[in-house]
Amino acid sequence: MNKPLLATLRGAKPSVPPMWLMRQAGRYLPEYRALRAEKGGFLALATDPNAAAEVTIQPIRRFGFDGAILFSDILMVPWALGQQLTFGPGEGPRLSPPLVDAALDALQRVPERLEPVYGTCERVAAALPPQTAFLGFAGSPWTVATYMVAGQGSKDQHETRGFAYADEGAFQAIIDAIVAMTIDYLARQIEAGVEAVQLFDSWAGSLSPAQFERWVIAPNAAIVAGLRARCPDAIIIGFPKGAGGKLPAYARETGVDAIGLDETVDPVWAHAVLPAGLPVQGNLDPLALFAGGAALDEGIDRVLAAFADRPHVFNLGHGIGQFTPIAHVEHLVARVRGESR
Numbered sequence: 001m002n003k004p005l006l007a008t009l010r011g012a013k014p015s016v017p018p019m020w021l022m023r024q025a026g027r028y029l030p031e032y033r034a035l036r037a038e039k040g041g042f043l044a045l046a047t048d049p050n051a052a053a054e055v056t057i058q059p060i061r062r063f064g065f066d067g068a069i070l071f072s073d074i075l076m077v078p079w080a081l082g083q084q085l086t087f088g089p090g091e092g093p094r095l096s097p098p099l100v101d102a103a104l105d106a107l108q109r110v111p112e113r114l115e116p117v118y119g120t121c122e123r124v125a126a127a128l129p130p131q132t133a134f135l136g137f138a139g140s141p142w143t144v145a146t147y148m149v150a151g152q153g154s155k156d157q158h159e160t161r162g163f164a165y166a167d168e169g170a171f172q173a174i175i176d177a178i179v180a181m182t183i184d185y186l187a188r189q190i191e192a193g194v195e196a197v198q199l200f201d202s203w204a205g206s207l208s209p210a211q212f213e214r215w216v217i218a219p220n221a222a223i224v225a226g227l228r229a230r231c232p233d234a235i236i237i238g239f240p241k242g243a244g245g246k247l248p249a250y251a252r253e254t255g256v257d258a259i260g261l262d263e264t265v266d267p268v269w270a271h272a273v274l275p276a277g278l279p280v281q282g283n284l285d286p287l288a289l290f291a292g293g294a295a296l297d298e299g300i301d302r303v304l305a306a307f308a309d310r311p312h313v314f315n316l317g318h319g320i321g322q323f324t325p326i327a328h329v330e331h332l333v334a335r336v337r338g339e340s341r
Contacts, residue, residue, distance in 0.1 A: 004018040043087055049122075050123065083099075126193070136190065145160060205244065217253045267283060270283075286318055
């Protein structure tokens with residue numbers, strides 16, 4: 001059966017854009033909260049293939065999105081590279097030892113930690129409706145490295161940016177390790193049933209132009225080339241959040257099939273400056289979805305109008321917030337599909 005999402009990522013322009021939402025499987029859904037409470041924590045949930053498959057499918061069952069995205073986390077790769085990964089109650093993920101204080105070579109790699117993810121992929125691929133595309137993902141090297149170096153997330157990635165300037169060789173080794181593991185990780189996802197993948201670079205916006213070229217564009221281009229060598233038909237979406245004016249260079253130089261746009265990007269500008277015919281994804285502000293009402297309708301219509309003449313996957317500019325009302329998501333789906341105007 002034809003899958004509108006995959007067709008659009010290959011350059012088709014259907015009259016109604018396909019859609020999925022970043023973090024569509026998550027805390028705003030009561031069925032997700034119930035299963036997470038039963039499992040006792042995020043990592044236990046993400047490494048149980050049956051439970052993670054159920055979470056992946058929950059938003060498809062509820063909203064009928066055109067794409068399901070694998071339920072996992074971008075920090076699975078550093079966990080497989082040998083860092084310890086924890087998710088404490090009420091706090092973000094933590095990696096230890098942080099590489100600002102420890103050597104990469106001291107880590108003992110544990111690639112078998114990724115095996116449950118491939119099990120999840122197999123279960124989801126077997127259970128999705130025939131028209132629903134299945135997306136996998138990984139974190140892009142720069143973003144993953146910020147957590148590996150600092151041990152946790154930060155607002156401006158100060159520690160990692162400083163590390164990259166102070167010891168380029170050591171930081172390049174971290175990036176190279178992430179690239180190599182990510183190529184294998186994504187190839188294995190595809191072999192297990194994933195049909196397209198997204199590279200999340202959530203912190204790409206914190207870098208200067210020269211650093212962006214070295215730590216965002218070059219590593220992502222290496223992943224695209226390496227993955228295509230393993231899986232020639234791979235469909236790859238790049239999402240460099242915060243890239244702004246550097247988006248055209250990212251599009252030209254990484255070789256991705258589609259570009260995800262965050263909510264700070266003017267969609268009219270993006271359509272004007274990105275390569276003709278390049279599929280785009282996005283970019284409704286998640287807070288407009290949270291707010292609902294006229295702000296939501298105007299935001300939806302603005303995005304749809306801007307990309308009417310380009311292959312377009314409707315999505316948010318970043319992940320859906322945990323307090324977003326389900327009724328607003330239902331309204332979004334209906335309006336994008338022309339069922340509510």
